[in-house]
Amino acid sequence: DQQVKQNSPSLSVQEGRISILNCDYTNSMFDYFLWYKKYPAEGPTFLISISSIKDKNEDGRFTVFLNKSAKHLSLHIVPSQPGDSAVYFCAASWGSNYKLTFGKGTLLTVNP
Amino acid sequence: IAGITQAPTSQILAAGRRMTLRCTQDMRHNAMYWYRQDLGLGLRLIHYSNTAGTTGKGEVPDGYSVSRANTDDFPLTLASAVPSQTSVYFCASSQEGQKYNEQFFGPGTRLTVL
Numbered sequence A: 001d002q003q004v005k006q007n008s009p010s011l012s013v014q015e016g017r018i019s020i021l022n023c024d025y026t027n028s029m030f031d032y033f034l035w036y037k038k039y040p041a042e043g044p045t046f047l048i049s050i051s052s053i054k055d056k057n058e059d060g061r062f063t064v065f066l067n068k069s070a071k072h073l074s075l076h077i078v079p080s081q082p083g084d085s086a087v088y089f090c091a092a093s094w095g096s097n098y099k100l101t102f103g104k105g106t107l108l109t110v111n112p
Numbered sequence B: 001i002a003g004i005t006q007a008p009t010s011q012i013l014a015a016g017r018r019m020t021l022r023c024t025q026d027m028r029h030n031a032m033y034w035y036r037q038d039l040g041l042g043l044r045l046i047h048y049s050n051t052a053g054t055t056g057k058g059e060v061p062d063g064y065s066v067s068r069a070n071t072d073d074f075p076l077t078l079a080s081a082v083p084s085q086t087s088v089y090f091c092a093s094s095q096e097g098q099k100y101n102e103q104f105f106g107p108g109t110r111l112t113v114l
Helices: none
Strands: A010-014 A018-023 A032-038 A045-051 A056-059 A062-067 A072-077 A087-094 A107-109 B004-007 B010-013 B019-025 B031-038 B042-049 B064-066 B074-079 B087-094 B110-114
Touching: A018 A032, A018 A087, A018 A107, A032 A062, A032 B074, A045 A056, A045 A062, A045 A072, A072 A087, B004 B087, B019 B031, B019 B087, B019 B110, B042 B064
Parallel strands: A010 A107, B010 B110
Antiparallel strands: A018 A072, A032 A045, A032 A087, A056 A062, A062 A072, A087 A107, B004 B019, B019 B074, B031 B042, B031 B087, B064 B074, B087 B110
């Protein structure tokens, strides 16, 4: 049973437009959510996160929205740049549990 | 070194052979993890260690073992490799009390089992 789901394997957008990556979760115990970015032949790197006590967190061009009632979060990238082309992983954790549960990832391609 | 290092970068291995993937971190993080990444399956946790001297099983532990003799090192051993263990392996670490349980990842080891 997959607890963190990224239902879109890929997404293609034009440079300058908004990219919206979605993530759904089933475990209501999750209270921290993170987005990681991964380039080919590199390890994932932390991008942005949000606590369940918030519904929005913004960092420059990146904003994460959390809808707890729908068990849904999304990552918005505005404006999208070609360098944003990467695989984006959604991850979740709860309480003092160190472990993260990852989604399968979404490949974002930003076309010049 | 800074962060997490993994060795080797890549390896081709005959089935049935024993292999140890190395992971070292210099951030003095208490927790360390091993993941495998497979196309269409994302990152799956193999084993983890919350602190030196303790280890735990993740989502896909079968065929793998780990040890945590000290804070910095967390080797992953395949006792008898099988082709289904062909994957990219990532080591990660995190620190108790760190914001949002953020984990830091190494560059990965690409393993091919023939």
